Amino acid sequence: MNTERTSTQSDVQRRVDVHAALADATRLQVVDLLMVSDASSSELGAALGVPSNLLAHHLKTLESVGLLARRRSEGDGRRTYWRLRPEGLQDLGTAPIAAPRRLVFVCTANSARSHLAAALWAQASPIPVASAGTHPAERIDPGAIAAAERHDVALLPGATPQVLSSIEQDGDLVVTVCDRAHEELDLPAALHWSIPDPVAVGSPAVFDDAVALLTERVGALVPRLDAAS
Numbered sequence: 001m002n003t004e005r006t007s008t009q010s011d012v013q014r015r016v017d018v019h020a021a022l023a024d025a026t027r028l029q030v031v032d033l034l035m036v037s038d039a040s041s042s043e044l045g046a047a048l049g050v051p052s053n054l055l056a057h058h059l060k061t062l063e064s065v066g067l068l069a070r071r072r073s074e075g076d077g078r079r080t081y082w083r084l085r086p087e088g089l090q091d092l093g094t095a096p097i098a099a100p101r102r103l104v105f106v107c108t109a110n111s112a113r114s115h116l117a118a119a120l121w122a123q124a125s126p127i128p129v130a131s132a133g134t135h136p137a138e139r140i141d142p143g144a145i146a147a148a149e150r151h152d153v154a155l156l157p158g159a160t161p162q163v164l165s166s167i168e169q170d171g172d173l174v175v176t177v178c179d180r181a182h183e184e185l186d187l188p189a190a191l192h193w194s195i196p197d198p199v200a201v202g203s204p205a206v207f208d209d210a211v212a213l214l215t216e217r218v219g220a221l222v223p224r225l226d227a228a229s
Helices: 003-022 025-036 041-048 052-064 113-124 142-150 179-185 204-228
Strands: 068-072 080-084 102-107 129-133 172-176
Touching (some): 003 052, 025 041, 113 142, 142 204
16 A cells, blocks of 8 residues: 555545535634634633534534644533644645755756745755756846845855756756746656746846745745655
């Protein structure tokens, strides 16, 4: 049996179950209330205007998927307090990705997007990073250098355009940030970010847009790899 696949399927099912439990207005309100304060069933019922038998059903549903826990009051032993288990809400939208030995950002010329992406990654994650191209240019585009300076992003030391085949190693996770490179390489295990080519236009605003898009994508990927590592 493929244990990794089984684990992935189990995680997907957990997320499905939690999303299903939250797909109800009353249960979502319960989670909102318990996000900031523990509460008894009677307190929740009064706050939400829900009959006790219906509320009991909602609480049991949330408890069954691991979102709620309860403990008996140290004062009135007849009373139970509910609390939210925030870990149950983590990683609902995305499954973790196995952490690679290194990330390699790739675009066609390795003159702008891939260098900016690698620089942003180096600031956000301890996972090693490099960049490369399928048809490297002679130099990093001046617009990319200027954009990095404007956004206080340090390009990797000694960064220069280089061909992917010269640096690729086992254990690398390739992230193409260029549609042409993605379609040329056709790597099943690679990730792809469709980032417009700022060099084609050349204006500072377009380079700034590329930095913003890459920053957003890096910010979304880092926690997924952190969760897996």
